[in-house]
Amino acid sequence: MHREYKQRILSSYQRLHGEIYSLDPASVFVPSFLKAVTPKSEENFKSIMVQAAPGIYTFEMLQPKFCEMFYIWRNGPTIQILFIRRPSTLNIFGVAFDDFGFESMLQKLLEDFIRFCLYLLSVLFPEVCGSGLDSHHGYVVEYGEYIETDAGNTHIILHFHVDDSEVTLNVCLGKQFSGGELYFRGVRCANHMKSPEKNLPLEHYDYPHVPGQAVLHRGSHRHGAKAITNGIRANLIMWCRTVEDRLRESTTSIRSKKEEKMIRLSRRTKNLQGENETLALEERSENE
Numbered sequence: 278m279h280r281e282y283k284q285r286i287l288s289s290y291q292r293l294h295g296e297i298y299s300l301d302p303a304s305v306f307v308p309s310f311l312k313a314v315t316p317k318s319e320e321n322f323k324s325i326m327v328q329a330a331p332g333i334y335t336f337e338m339l340q341p342k343f344c345e346m347f348y349i350w351r352n353g354p355t356i357q358i359l360f361i362r363r364p365s366t367l368n369i370f371g372v373a374f375d376d377f378g379f380e381s382m383l384q385k386l387l388e389d390f391i392r393f394c395l396y397l398l399s400v401l402f403p404e405v406c407g408s409g410l411d412s413h414h415g416y417v418v419e420y421g422e423y424i425e426t427d428a429g430n431t432h433i434i435l436h437f438h439v440d441d442s443e444v445t446l447n448v449c450l451g452k453q454f455s456g457g458e459l460y461f462r463g464v465r466c467a468n469h470m471k472s473p474e475k476n477l478p479l480e481h482y483d484y485p486h487v488p489g490q491a492v493l494h495r496g497s498h499r500h501g502a503k504a505i506t507n508g509i510r511a512n513l514i515m516w517c518r519t520v521e522d523r524l525r526e527s528t529t530s531i532r533s534k535k536e537e538k539m540i541r542l543s544r545r546t547k548n549l550q551g552e553n554e555t556l557a558l559e560e561r562s563e564n565e
């Protein structure tokens with residue numbers, strides 16, 4: 278089912294920027310980021326990190342030109358109805374970009390740069406990264422001011438939630454907008470993720486997205502996005518996970534390799550079911 282969906286996307290989706298699928302580091306990353314990861318050293322990388330609040334790190338990452346290549350939905354020259362797989366059941370405004378053929382580009386990005394960052398994330402977030410991050414799920418979200426509903430126009434907000442990740446990398450792609458801050462409200466254990474927000478001022482942090490800038494936080498750091506008051510905001514998000522640790526933790530007795538494979542497969546199926554909410558997306562024509 279997912280394979281068919283992916284085939285359909287790949288055969289009907291017209292690539293706007295061919296170059297986005299291959300990676301030229303200097304056209305993707307800002308000089309400070311490149312400098313911090315070449316030569317790769319923990320010290321270099323930490324030097325560009327700003328701890329904006331406890332457990333929340335920010336740094337300059339992407340070139341504006343690279344960010345622009347992601348403005349494909351609203352600026353696309355083609356009129357198409359695409360059935361898009363949403364990144365999670367929670368976020369109906371995003372697109373799982375592996376499905377659009379980004380897999381190999383993502384893979385390269387992962388291998389060349391992000392793997393190093395992931396190692397550093399394990400250093401920054403040792404308590405959640407265990408033996409290291411070994412899986413990722415990437416997608417792009419885009420928000421405007423309103424969404425049209427039967428009841429009229431409603432402001433788009435992303436409700437208070439936690440991510441299905443150990444650590445989340447969230448990079449703003451622009452374009453021009455005001456509002457839409459990412460608000461954080463503290464970390465809770467699995468049993469208290471949904472407990473109401475308490476007025477603990479030290480836990481309150483509102484992060485104003487800046488195009489090209491990345492923010493790193495734990496998946497369990499409760500957060501949401503405020504409404505955009507003007508313009509359009511797009512973000513590139515990567516959920517980084519330690520699948521092996523999760524599997525190990527769920528193993529109450531020693532399981533055979535075959536049983537582990539079964540668990541893995543059933544989890545993958547469950548994930549896809551959750552993520553498989555399909556909605557029609559109409560891309561506007563530039564010629565309209």
Ligand SMILES: O=C(O)CCC(=O)C(=O)O
Nearest residue numbers: 368440447459502512514
């Ligand atoms: O809109 C954002 O920047 C945050 C999105 C988010 O938290 C998510 O997709 O899980």
Ligand SMILES: [Fe+2]
Nearest residue numbers: 438439440500
């Ligand atoms: Fe999130």
